[in-house]
Amino acid sequence: MLVYGLINSAVLALMALGFNLTFGISGVANFAYGAIYVVAGFITWSFIEKLHFPYVASAALTIVLVGIFGVYLYKFILKRIRGLVISEVIATFAVSLVILELLRYIGFIGFRYSLPVFIEGSVEIMGAYVDAQRLLIIAFGILVLFALYLFTRHTKMGLAFRAIAQEEHTSLSLGINPDKIASWSMGMGCALGAFAAIVILPLGTITVDSGYDVLIDALSVCIVGGLGSTFGVIIASFIIGYAQTLTATYISSHYTMIVSLVAILIILAVKPSGLLGHQKELEERV
């Protein structure tokens, strides 16, 4: 159970990282995130099953495609309504509706839509049998974290990301184009979502409805951890991951969703910026 809690946490963290990156850098709450997650799954599936691409190539292609989609989503839609929070939320949510319902209309429903696992077989850890795929999720989670850390601290682009997150106007005067960087952060956020989808989806089938669930999961992890804080996301995904696994084992699986929702409520009421969010006490409440 300890192991499953760990895996659950890693899944949550992977899902939340992409959402968190976009929000942390450009301040856009990307409500189309769940849709992008699902779309990535279907694109990979189409590459493998219809065009018979090798697995690695189709995964890489999907990530790049979805990333480009994210950049253009920013350029054509979000750039025009930047700063109007309600409009941003409505626009991204509407985009997500369009994507998901279009997929449903085309008929991507059924059990045959599932991605193959990377490695077959299972491993025994502490008396529990665990699929190799689930272990891979943990490994990839750590890998992504490490890559993100290196990227934001040691590359020019990554430093520009952090610059516009801190002070957009000053970074403009230093020759950083906030719109360009924000569109890149949107693209990277989407690409991370696609990556998460490719790693996590082999565990089950790809369904359109999971798009909405992914969004709620990513949101709850980000809120509890503190919007825009990467380290907070890790801690929050552990807390929520273990809390969900515990309630599912000891009480009833009906209550798993309630646990994460209650966690959000408590955090919002007590410390709205989340566990490790930036301290902006007066921004949050009066």
Add this chain to the structure above:
Amino acid sequence: MREAASKKHYRKERIDRGIKARSDDIYALVSYKEMWYLLFPRLIPVAGLALAAFFLPLYWQKVLVTTCIFAMLAVSWDFLSSCGMLSLGQALFFGVGSYTAGALNHYLHLPIYVTIPVATLLGGVISTVILLPVIRLRGVYFAMVTLILPLMLMRLIEATKILGGTEGITGLSPFPHTWVEITFILAGMWAALFGLRRFIASDYGLIFVSIRDNDRATMASGINIYAFKAQALFIGSCICAFCGAFMTHLYMFTGMPVFAMEFSILPIAASAIGGMGTLAGPLLGAFILVPLSELLREFGSLRIVFYGLILVICVVGLPEGIFHYLSRKYNEMERWVEIE
């Protein structure tokens, strides 16, 4: 040089009509013509909808009723956002009102003309009390609490199986006649719209708007903003609870669907399209969106795709909203003048 002189250049001149005094909603009227000029845009929708209800077939009468319910939700959303409370969960207020009416009718066998008023007030009180602990939160944080609460109540009812559980409560008493429904909801909607518009424009309502504009300055003026926020919350949630109670008796059913995202998202979308901060804009938005989604019903699941596309186009293309645009065009004279 000669070319520029021979070709005349024009620019569009826009002048406000000269009946405004001091602010946007205080007028100096000197003739009946000017009075009619102000009265027309208010009378025409009121009279038009009442007349239209007569001539519409039964199906579209039902659509009209649904539209009015969503319009009221949107007006209430806009009122709350005018008071600085961004709500993503009108479904919370709606659902509380609906369950209150359902429970009163089902368990206590109260008649319909008791349950609706009681559920309106009681729903308002319950929603306000639920949100009192987070009344200090601002902006997007308050929004997230309101987004989470209806989801949580829905799961709670599913898990604990209280109030009918997943099945809901069925077999509630209906309205005596379709005409009663239509009259009732139209009256409620116009009362909410014009009442709130008048209320916001009064000196008392000014405090609510000032909380949105700058809450700390309001506090510094010696006003207890928490009391005012609670009042605003009560007024806003009463309207939604009324809608919930009305809908419950309309469909003779209450259940988990009353906490659905639809009731939270549509009012916001209507406000974004219609124009926020005017109260009439969200109403207009609802009267565009709900019948539209009804017209698109034959496309099946493609309907939501169109719907989302229209939403994106409106939000990106006309960010100020339709009502702002229309009222600006109505209130100003345009003419082409020559550039010298």
